[in-house]
Amino acid sequence: MAEYLGKVHGLLHDFNELLPLADTPAKELEQRQTFFMLMALYGLPDEYSSIRDQILGSPNVPTLHYAWSTLFRVPSRSSSDTPFAPPGDSFAVVS
Template sequence: MLNYVVCLLWHSIDSKLIPLFRPFQTCYTVWEKARAVYTNDISQFYDVISRLTNLKKQEFDMSTYLGQVQTVMEEFDTLMPVTTDVEKQQEHRQTLFLVLTLAGLPPNNDSVRDQILASPTVLTIDELFSRLLRLAAPLSHKVVSSSIIDSSIIGSQTFEKRTYQST
């Protein structure tokens, strides 16, 4: 019976992923490896949210469109199951807003988004905000520093003119 379950499990794994799971001999170890690899898969959740926010009926008939909506809803429910645990709900909300924040970034931030989504740990929303603000800071810092330099040059030129005129 156990061999049958392992065999069934092997046939359910995508052929591209088989090398990742080949060293494991039991269902338990395969499941543990899968859990370690796919737990907190923020990238998968990002894909679901992207599809959810980009759903349009377009040229599909209504039943196809509603089928797509149903599929995205089921994937969302799998990744964010309803729970009575308040802490878990807070975690889900933070993850949702983190992903929505990443989805709203312009295309010139694709590399930053990809780095965050590929990270083995999920950032908190505060950590995300901090990272995004640090990335934006060099641009605002250059503007501030150039205006400081400009105003200091103007101030020194004014001071030099006054000194020259008084002598």
């Protein structure tokens, strides 16, 4: 248990180093939203790595709203990679 709590304490220290207290509550809220957005992007599945890189590659840190709207524009991926084939006899389509 002591080892686990030591790790948690280390993570808290790292978190406070990365996200120090801000001068104003508004600035602190902005920092927290940016941090949360970065963590959410980091947790995306690998199939979205190009979109994640595009969002993070912008010259300014994007807002959470911008990141979400970009992700919602990405077409959803189906469970199969094959295109949709209508049911029925494929020979009938050829003739």
